[in-house]
Amino acid sequence: MVAQLNDAERQAALATLPGWEYDSKRDAISRKFKFADFTEAYAFMTRVAIYAEKADHHPEWFNVYNNVDITLTTHDAGENGGLSQRDIDLAMKIEEIL
Amino acid sequence: MVAQLNDAERQAALATLPGWEYDSKRDAISRKFKFADFTEAYAFMTRVAIYAEKADHHPEWFNVYNNVDITLTTHDAGENGGLSQRDIDLAMKIEEIL
Numbered sequence: 001m002v003a004q005l006n007d008a009e010r011q012a013a014l015a016t017l018p019g020w021e022y023d024s025k026r027d028a029i030s031r032k033f034k035f036a037d038f039t040e041a042y043a044f045m046t047r048v049a050i051y052a053e054k055a056d057h058h059p060e061w062f063n064v065y066n067n068v069d070i071t072l073t074t075h076d077a078g079e080n081g082g083l084s085q086r087d088i089d090l091a092m093k094i095e096e097i098l
Numbered sequence: 099m100v101a102q103l104n105d106a107e108r109q110a111a112l113a114t115l116p117g118w119e120y121d122s123k124r125d126a127i128s129r130k131f132k133f134a135d136f137t138e139a140y141a142f143m144t145r146v147a148i149y150a151e152k153a154d155h156h157p158e159w160f161n162v163y164n165n166v167d168i169t170l171t172t173h174d175a176g177e178n179g180g181l182s183q184r185d186i187d188l189a190m191k192i193e194e195i196l
Contacts, residue, residue: 038147038150039151042151046144049136053137058136058163059162060161060162063158063159064157064158
């Protein structure tokens with residue numbers, strides 16, 4: 001079981017991730033990315049994929065052509081899944097990769 | 099403008115793709131795939147991505163961990179986008195990669 005962030009922790013974390021939106025229904029964060037073309041988008045995804053596998057924490061993501069929509073939540077945080085520090089770490093890494 | 103498949107063409111094509119579902123609202127086909135783990139799923143996606151880029155015809159897809167959901171339609175087929183031979187070719191290639 002992973003610790004779910006409380007309100008204060010979540011607000012502090014989101015303040016450092018201005019591009020990310022909070023979904024209170026799912027207790028998840030998401031961001032939409034747009035690239036020059038498909039290969040740029042997929043190259044970005046591949047860098048994220050390798051990091052995610054190393055961290056053993058994987059994104060939910062949708063891609064069509066140059067668009068990549070990423071949602072982060074932790075399935076084993078809280079009772080029904082929710083935002084944890086692992087999501088914040090992955091979001092920060094994604095920003096760095098960008 | 100790419101030619102949209104008519105009913106007979108679509109039915110003949112779908113008969114060769116038993117795992118794929120037809121969405122009449124979007125005039126699109128989709129299939130859900132499940133792999134052993136994330137690296138298996140992402141390796142599959144990467145093979146599809148390289149083929150899609152070569153064919154200049156890209157999937158809409160969603161991935162979370164070992165699940166990959168793929169939807170195929172052609173944005174410049176018909177008036178509002180629809181199924182074309184390019185989708186059938188990509189679906190057949192995906193089956194081959196699998």
